Amino acid sequence: MTWADLFERAERYDRTEADVTDALRRHRAADADDD
């Protein structure tokens, strides 16, 4: 699997930086709650 293949597959999801930062914040907050 090349990076070119991965980037091509990822394009269809049309995500933004805000989507990513929000998802990581939620994920790490959930992890912290579990501890």
Next chain:
Amino acid sequence: MTTDPSPARVVADADVLAADLLVGGPARAALDRVREHSWTTLVASDPLLDDAAAVIGELSSDELARDWRARIERDCELVSHPSDDHPALAVAYRGGAMHLLTLDDSLLSAPAGAALRGRVETSPRHPRAFDALFDAESLYREVVGGAYPGPDRDPRG
């Protein structure tokens, strides 16, 4: 165990790793600088890659997250750290990464930078800043020596 700090060693927080795949833009431009030079090292840890894969899985598909994980593990050097440490900061410290790429404003703020200096020899930077500041010629002279031959890897390979 820690590795001596090097300007050729880079850690990307989970937001930058996920944005590289799903968004492109500054995150991809910054990580292309690492991918296209074999003498640079992307440093990571299992917890850091777990975080990025969870974000990728949530925002795209589990299959893409799984394939991304398999690919990134070939490209990075993994270090270990306590599970309750902040993954990117712990990797920077233990893996000797002098550049920490992040989209997290709390790490990019001036107070955070001041707090880190003296404890960890790393500079948190937005990927856009890293891409703008990355000087391959001078870095090559410093870490390898001799004349910079240009990129030696396909960043899309």
